[in-house]
Amino acid sequence: MFRILLSLILLLSLSQAQENLVSWNDGKSKSNIISYVNAVTDVNSSDFIPVVDRIAVFDNDGTLWSERPVYFQFYFAMDRVKALLPQHPEWKSTQPFKAVIEGNMKEVIKGGKKGLLELIMATHTGMSDEEFDAIVIDWIKTAKHPTKNVPYTDLVFQPMLELLEYLRANDFKTFIVSGGGIDFMRPWASEVYGIPTNQIIGSTLSVKYENGKIIRVPNSNTINDKEGKPVGIHYHIGKRPVAAFGNSDGDFAMMEYTEGNKKYKTLQLYVHHTDDKREWAYDRKSHIGKLDKGLDYGKEHNWTIVDMKNEWKVIYPFELKK
Amino acid sequence: MFRILLSLILLLSLSQAQENLVSWNDGKSKSNIISYVNAVTDVNSSDFIPVVDRIAVFDNDGTLWSERPVYFQFYFAMDRVKALLPQHPEWKSTQPFKAVIEGNMKEVIKGGKKGLLELIMATHTGMSDEEFDAIVIDWIKTAKHPTKNVPYTDLVFQPMLELLEYLRANDFKTFIVSGGGIDFMRPWASEVYGIPTNQIIGSTLSVKYENGKIIRVPNSNTINDKEGKPVGIHYHIGKRPVAAFGNSDGDFAMMEYTEGNKKYKTLQLYVHHTDDKREWAYDRKSHIGKLDKGLDYGKEHNWTIVDMKNEWKVIYPFELKK
Numbered sequence: 001m002f003r004i005l006l007s008l009i010l011l012l013s014l015s016q017a018q019e020n021l022v023s024w025n026d027g028k029s030k031s032n033i034i035s036y037v038n039a040v041t042d043v044n045s046s047d048f049i050p051v052v053d054r055i056a057v058f059d060n061d062g063t064l065w066s067e068r069p070v071y072f073q074f075y076f077a078m079d080r081v082k083a084l085l086p087q088h089p090e091w092k093s094t095q096p097f098k099a100v101i102e103g104n105m106k107e108v109i110k111g112g113k114k115g116l117l118e119l120i121m122a123t124h125t126g127m128s129d130e131e132f133d134a135i136v137i138d139w140i141k142t143a144k145h146p147t148k149n150v151p152y153t154d155l156v157f158q159p160m161l162e163l164l165e166y167l168r169a170n171d172f173k174t175f176i177v178s179g180g181g182i183d184f185m186r187p188w189a190s191e192v193y194g195i196p197t198n199q200i201i202g203s204t205l206s207v208k209y210e211n212g213k214i215i216r217v218p219n220s221n222t223i224n225d226k227e228g229k230p231v232g233i234h235y236h237i238g239k240r241p242v243a244a245f246g247n248s249d250g251d252f253a254m255m256e257y258t259e260g261n262k263k264y265k266t267l268q269l270y271v272h273h274t275d276d277k278r279e280w281a282y283d284r285k286s287h288i289g290k291l292d293k294g295l296d297y298g299k300e301h302n303w304t305i306v307d308m309k310n311e312w313k314v315i316y317p318f319e320l321k322k
Numbered sequence: 323m324f325r326i327l328l329s330l331i332l333l334l335s336l337s338q339a340q341e342n343l344v345s346w347n348d349g350k351s352k353s354n355i356i357s358y359v360n361a362v363t364d365v366n367s368s369d370f371i372p373v374v375d376r377i378a379v380f381d382n383d384g385t386l387w388s389e390r391p392v393y394f395q396f397y398f399a400m401d402r403v404k405a406l407l408p409q410h411p412e413w414k415s416t417q418p419f420k421a422v423i424e425g426n427m428k429e430v431i432k433g434g435k436k437g438l439l440e441l442i443m444a445t446h447t448g449m450s451d452e453e454f455d456a457i458v459i460d461w462i463k464t465a466k467h468p469t470k471n472v473p474y475t476d477l478v479f480q481p482m483l484e485l486l487e488y489l490r491a492n493d494f495k496t497f498i499v500s501g502g503g504i505d506f507m508r509p510w511a512s513e514v515y516g517i518p519t520n521q522i523i524g525s526t527l528s529v530k531y532e533n534g535k536i537i538r539v540p541n542s543n544t545i546n547d548k549e550g551k552p553v554g555i556h557y558h559i560g561k562r563p564v565a566a567f568g569n570s571d572g573d574f575a576m577m578e579y580t581e582g583n584k585k586y587k588t589l590q591l592y593v594h595h596t597d598d599k600r601e602w603a604y605d606r607k608s609h610i611g612k613l614d615k616g617l618d619y620g621k622e623h624n625w626t627i628v629d630m631k632n633e634w635k636v637i638y639p640f641e642l643k644k
Contacts (some may be wrong), residue, residue: 172358173520197559197560198520200496200560205403208636209552209579214556214579231530231531231536235504236558238505239519
């Protein structure tokens with residue numbers, strides 16, 4: 001009886017192993033990932049990593065979901081400007097609000113990160129954390145991407161969902177370490193990626209505790225980008241990761257910090273946007289998600305560089321249902 | 323065969339249930355805890371809380387371990403002053419360092435939180451995070467409490483260790499939310515309390531990322547005390563807890579914030595230091611761990627107030643071994 005049970009369990013786990021990373025074509029990236037995971041989870045290997053130190057960090061924009069034409073939080077901020085306009089008639093004549101109201105995307109993008117931060121501070125504050133959560137949830141359920149015309153959460157990367165799942169099945173703890181707003185991500189990302197809110201790290205605005213509530217205040221608190229990523233990891237996780245996944249030079253410091261882990265074998269992976277048909281193709285000269293320094297350094301250091309066009313069978317989950 | 327297995331499993335889990343909270347005397351506090359956990363984990367109860375929202379937050383000093391004569395991190399800072407003195411001859415004539423070197427505890431304590439912060443900034447910075455971890459680990463392994471003459475980690479509360487374990491066995495995620503230094507706690511608290519470093523929240527100094535390392539900088543970054551506790555919870559956890567455990571007015575805001583959870587039944591528990599023989603007795607008029615406002619409010623609001631003297635069979639783990 002026990003032997004039959006054991007055989008059944010063995011068969012089940014074997015069939016599950018075969019089902020890992022199904023949207024990844026066989027190739028260098030897939031085999032790098034699998035050899036790494038096999039090595040560090042093998043108790044008899046010198047590369048073995050105890051479960052408590054299996055920390056994997058993922059960028060979000062461009063790594064777990066698309067980021068084009070601009071970061072999706074930008075669209076949220078713009079929709080918030082339109083919703084709040086009746087209370088702010090002065091926005092009609094002040095940038096960057098004027099450009100948003102007039103739908104002048106060129107002008108909006110010209111404002112860059114400074115303009116985005118200004119839009120975010122004006123539209124993401126003045127309410128409690130719980131009220132803001134409800135606004136984000138309402139938006140993410142109803143808003144649609146300007147060119148793909150599907151909900152933004154449809155534009156997560158199927159192969160990366162499988163990778164998250166595969167790592168967790170091997171007792172990795174998965175974290176998001178994004179330049180995006182921590183409170184913009186948490187209300188939906190937890191469910192979409194299967195990551196608890198306390199493992200989602202991002203840029204923050206100030207908050208204060210008042211009358212039993214957390215109130216959102218229009219001051220930038222932390223920018224979780226570039227060198228801010230290892231800093232965010234330090235505060236939130238408290239140890240060096242062993243695996244890091246990104247797509248741009250904004251993720252470079254986080255990946256370098258992970259590579260610097262002296263105790264354990266590490267894995268660094270860049271999602272390289274090479275597919276101008278199914279997604280977008282961009283790297284060295286892009287405004288959004290520029291990958292230049294990291295691409296050279298990564299190649300020299302044997303980081304895994306995923307060629308989206310050739311290594312991913314599908315990009316988005318909805319392609320599976322076709 | 324299966325029925326025998328099932329019966330065995332049932333027996334095992336029953337015997338485990340009976341072994342919960344063994345260092346707690348039967349009484350109001352123990353029964354409050356057990357009824358709460360039974361209610362919120364019962365899928366058929368209207369009080370049921372999904373696993374993902376079972377967030378329990380614990381203060382550290384005075385709640386999970388002792389905090390007398392002064393917070394234990396104070397002794398660490400003082401030992402660091404002595405170790406670093408050769409590089410800082412000027413400390414011999416500057417307060418609060420002079421008082422530390424002369425062993426003038428009265429003068430040291432007179433410096434209050436400001437003095438402590440000054441000691442911490444001067445002694446906890448100027449090295450990488452990993453170098454600091456090693457210093458803390460070395461100290462916690464060798465230093466001894468001035469009056470109890472045992473390692474500080476021997477002075478954790480056995481009944482609270484059992485409570486942490488009991489909550490985790492019921493799928494609660496346990497967090498430390500302490501006014502103490504996040505980086506002072508993480509190197510040892512993770513193992514001692516069974517809490518991953520990323521679930522340990524505390525006050526922070528500034529850090530910067532430089533040459534592949536996190537470098538500790540002598541600037542206070544966040545004070546995770548009083549109103550700072552719900553703010554820390556907001557950033558690190560991203561949702562209201564359902565259960566909060568503290569011992570002083572410094573924990574009040576965190577407990578009030580937890581009580582304000584509108585979605586779920588909540589539990590608030592104060593450890594009341596009433597045992598001047600086995601531990602220390604103090605509350606309303608204490609410099610360290612003052613419990614005044616919270617004691618009145620807690621009684622009015624049916625919070626659980628643990629009478630350490632009468633409700634705890636043992637205080638420290640080493641009493642079990644006698």
